[in-house]
Amino acid sequence: MNDFYTILTASLVAINCALMGGFLMMRKMVMIGDAISHAVLPGIFVAYYISGSTASLPILAGAAFSGILATLMIEWFTKKARLQSDAAIGISYTLLFAIGIILISKWGQNADLDQQCVLYGEIEQISFWLQPIAFGIVLPKQTVILLAVAVLLIGAVIWGYKGLFITTFDPDFALSTGVAVTFWHYFLMSGVSLTTVVSFESVGAILVIAFLSGPPAIAYLLTEDFKKMLILACLVGILCSIGGYYTAKWLDVSVAGAISTFIGLVFMIVFIGTSVLKRKVDVIST
Amino acid sequence: MKQPPIIEVHNLTVLYGRKPALWNIDFDLPEKQVIGIMGPNGSGKSTLLKSIMGVVTPTSGFTKVYDQSLNNVRDRVSYVPQRQDIDWDFPASVWEIVAMGRYQKRGLFKKLTTEDQDIITDSLEKVNMLGYAKRQISQLSGGQQQRVFLARAIAQQGDLFLMDEPFAGVDIATEEMIISLLKDMKEAGKTLVIVHHDLHTAQSYFDHLVLLNTRLIASGPTEEVFTDQILTDTYGGKLTTISKISQELENKEFPIRHK
Numbered sequence: 001m002n003d004f005y006t007i008l009t010a011s012l013v014a015i016n017c018a019l020m021g022g023f024l025m026m027r028k029m030v031m032i033g034d035a036i037s038h039a040v041l042p043g044i045f046v047a048y049y050i051s052g053s054t055a056s057l058p059i060l061a062g063a064a065f066s067g068i069l070a071t072l073m074i075e076w077f078t079k080k081a082r083l084q085s086d087a088a089i090g091i092s093y094t095l096l097f098a099i100g101i102i103l104i105s106k107w108g109q110n111a112d113l114d115q116q117c118v119l120y121g122e123i124e125q126i127s128f129w130l131q132p133i134a135f136g137i138v139l140p141k142q143t144v145i146l147l148a149v150a151v152l153l154i155g156a157v158i159w160g161y162k163g164l165f166i167t168t169f170d171p172d173f174a175l176s177t178g179v180a181v182t183f184w185h186y187f188l189m190s191g192v193s194l195t196t197v198v199s200f201e202s203v204g205a206i207l208v209i210a211f212l213s214g215p216p217a218i219a220y221l222l223t224e225d226f227k228k229m230l231i232l233a234c235l236v237g238i239l240c241s242i243g244g245y246y247t248a249k250w251l252d253v254s255v256a257g258a259i260s261t262f263i264g265l266v267f268m269i270v271f272i273g274t275s276v277l278k279r280k281v282d283v284i285s286t
Numbered sequence: 287m288k289q290p291p292i293i294e295v296h297n298l299t300v301l302y303g304r305k306p307a308l309w310n311i312d313f314d315l316p317e318k319q320v321i322g323i324m325g326p327n328g329s330g331k332s333t334l335l336k337s338i339m340g341v342v343t344p345t346s347g348f349t350k351v352y353d354q355s356l357n358n359v360r361d362r363v364s365y366v367p368q369r370q371d372i373d374w375d376f377p378a379s380v381w382e383i384v385a386m387g388r389y390q391k392r393g394l395f396k397k398l399t400t401e402d403q404d405i406i407t408d409s410l411e412k413v414n415m416l417g418y419a420k421r422q423i424s425q426l427s428g429g430q431q432q433r434v435f436l437a438r439a440i441a442q443q444g445d446l447f448l449m450d451e452p453f454a455g456v457d458i459a460t461e462e463m464i465i466s467l468l469k470d471m472k473e474a475g476k477t478l479v480i481v482h483h484d485l486h487t488a489q490s491y492f493d494h495l496v497l498l499n500t501r502l503i504a505s506g507p508t509e510e511v512f513t514d515q516i517l518t519d520t521y522g523g524k525l526t527t528i529s530k531i532s533q534e535l536e537n538k539e540f541p542i543r544h545k
Contacts, residue, residue, distance in 0.1 A: 026376060082303055162394045166386050169376055176339040176365040177390040177442070178357070224377045224422040 005140055007245050010259060012146035013203050014237025016195040017211035018219075019153050022230045023188055025216045026168050031086065032074065032189070033212040035093035036196040037205035039070035041100025045108060060145075060197060067193040070096055071186075142202040149198050153191055157230070160187060165226065207256040211237055214263035221267075221274045240266060290353050292317040292446060292477050293338060298347035300333050306500055307333040311347070313496060313505040320472055321479045322492035322508075326521050329499045331481045332368060335448050338479075339365050351446065361390060364444035366435050368451050374423055380434050381419045384409055387441030409440040414463060429460030436464065446477045453482060465491065488512065 017033070024030045040063035047062025070092050077088035139147075157164070166174045167184040175181050199208045219232035243266075244259030251258070291314035298311040308330040315321055323331050336342040338349045340356050352359045364387075387409065388402040398406075410416040413433035418426070426434065432452055439447055453461055468478055468491075482488065488495065488508070495511050497503040497520040504511040504520075 026373070159395070162389055165382075166389060166394075169378065169383070170367065170372055170386070172336065172339075172341045172367045172371065173365060173386065173438075175341045176360075176363075176367075178360045179389070179394065220377065224424060225379070226377045226382075229377050 003245065003249075005143065006255060007242055009140065009143045009146060009202055010207075010241035010245065010255075011238040012143065012150050013199040013208070014211050014215065014241050015150050015234045016146065016153055016199060017208060018215045018233035018237045019157050019230060020188070020192045020195050021212035021216040022219070022226075022233050023164055023168055024192065024212060025220065026226075027188075029085065029089075030209075030213045030216075031089050032071070033192055033196055034205075034209045035070050035074065035089045036067045036193055037200045037208045039093045039096035040064075040066050040197055040200065041097050042066050042103055043069070043100075045100055045103045049103075049107065059201070063197040063201075064193060066096060067197050071189045071193065142198075145198050146202070149194055153195065156187075156191060160184070161227075164188060204256050207260055210260040210263050214260075214267055215240065218263075218267050218270050221270050236266065237263075291315055292352060293479070294350040294353070295334070295338070296347050296349070298334075298337060298349060299345045300330070300337055300342060301345045308337070308344075308498075309501050311498070311502045313502055315477075315479065315496070315505075316494060317477050318472065318475055319477060319493040320468055320491060321477070321494040321496065322482045322488055323479065323496045323498065324482055324485070324488060324520070325498035325503075327483075329520075331498055332450050334496075334498065335365075335450050335479070335481055339363070339448060361442075362445045364439035364442040364447045366439045366447070366449040366452055369428070369431050369435060369454070374426070374431055376423065378423055379419070380410070380415060380421050380423060380426070381406065383423060383434055384419075384437045384441050387438040390442065405441050405443065406437075409437040412440055412467065413437045427457070429456040432456050432460060433463070436467065445475070447471065447479065449478065449480045451481050451483065453484065453487075485517070 021030060021033065024033060043062035043064070043066025044059050045062075047058045047065075051058040073092040073096075074085070074088045077083045077092060078085045081088075083091070163179065163184045164187070166179060167181050171181050174184075195212075196208055199211075203211075215233040215237040216229070218236045219229045223229050223232055240263045241259055244262035245255055247253075247262060248255040248258035293315040295311050295313050298308055299306065300308040311330075311334065323334060325331055333342055337344050338351065338356070349356070351363060356363070384406050385398060385402070388398055388405065392398055392402060407416065407419075410419055413436050415430065415433045415437060418430065423431065423434065436449075436452065439449070452464055456464070468480075471478060480492070482491065489512055492508050494506065495508050496505045497511060497516060499520050499522070504516045
């Protein structure tokens with residue numbers, strides 16, 4: 001059953017990240033996920049320090065708070081200080097992450113928090129937190145949260161598809177027709193924050209970024225229809241979770257590391273495969 | 287009674303950081319004409335269009351469309367942004383892009399009706415792109431991309447069209463197609479405001495010209511403002527440089543062609 005819980009958890013993270021990552025990639029801001037997943041550290045520590053526990057709810061609230069702080073900081077640096085968006089992302093999240101590290105190294109010695117866990121997660125131990133849900137179904141606590149977020153995000157993407165689509169493709173045109181571009185920006189950012197915050201606790205920041213950027217990039221190479229791209233990205237993420245998990249078991253290495261590597265390898269293979277195929281088509285058509 | 291102007295621009299100033307893109311611009315535009323906005327690179331032509339469309343917020347001054355704030359008459363205005371501002375590798379089809387022209391009337395949360403589909407089909411037909419409806423936009427040529435953008439604006443069914451450089455980087459067939467389309471639209475009573483950069487065609491394309499160089503140089507009927515003096519004021523030394531270069535190129539036609 002451990003296999004099942006781990007793969008289910010990774011797959012849910014994959015779905016959440018693929019949906020958000022697809023839009024982020026087309027907006028050229030995937031690294032905002034990177035920023036948020038690191039910037040949550042000070043919020044988590046403060047929440048832990050105040051509440052004195054590692055219970056999920058205060059930790060999530062703290063993480064969400066510093067995640068939002070990070071998006072606002074990035075927005076402020078790009079709009080008001082006219083900084084390049086990638087520079088703004090770099091400055092904001094390294095600052096917040098570093099503050100988190102200082103706080104933990106000074107006051108968090110005996111805490112049940114460590115930087116390792118934030119970066120690499122603890123997906124192998126996910127089944128330690130099993131609890132009964134309903135009708136005799138038993139699931140790890142974090143998996144339940146991820147499932148709820150997945151349902152929420154799928155609903156949000158279906159509900160707001162046109163708004164997200166038009167503001168991603170052509171924000172100027174959207175603005176000219178009276179679409180609230182800023183609303184859709186923060187709508188997406190809230191989704192990204194939520195995804196990162198609930199995902200990193202179980203799989204770690206590195207795997208969150210791998211899931212945000214890899215599967216959408218692979219799907220982008222395979223289809224030219226945005227809706228199909230989102231669905232395909234979810235499927236690719238799930239397949240990489242399964243493939244990565246069994247690779248990790250087989251080689252006895254970190255699951256998060258194996259899944260990330262697996263995503264990278266699949267990208268390389270698909271990239272080479274599509275380039276070869278394209279060249280063949282070009283030769284035939286000329 | 288004189289017709290009220292279709293667009294009024296009052297003391298419009300737009301600053302990017304501390305650098306002015308537009309400085310104290312003030313003019314009115316007449317209805318049912320083809321109007322050109324011209325000036326050298328970086329003279330604020332696109333910024334002017336974006337300010338009128340509410341895409342750029344002015345630092346001071348204001349603009350009015352149909353004697354009202356744009357928000358009240360948005361559904362009467364169609365906008366064609368600059369083609370180069372968009373990622374044409376976006377995974378989307380021609381049809382999906384033109385359908386965006388209907389989002390405003392139908393709202394973002396309702397399905398497009400058969401009426402919308404007819405309008406989209408009709409718009410694609412007007413720019414000779416109906417055969418490409420299912421085509422991915424990454425496979426289009428520059429001219430075809432421009433036609434798609436025009437079709438999207440036509441699908442908006444406005445009375446006033448603002449177009450940012452529709453002739454930039456398009457093939458001759460597309461340019462001719464756009465010109466005949468503009469004529470038809472003018473006859474149908476539409477007003478067309480076009481950012482343009484080619485001085486050679488300005489006189490034949492436009493009834494009215496706005497000449498910009500961060501400040502307003504002139505605005506008026508083409509025959510009145512298309513004068514050597516005003517053009518020199520607009521383009522300054524650059525005009526003479528450009529004409530010198532084109533003269534030079536004409537003199538030694540195809541100098542780099544070898545056997």
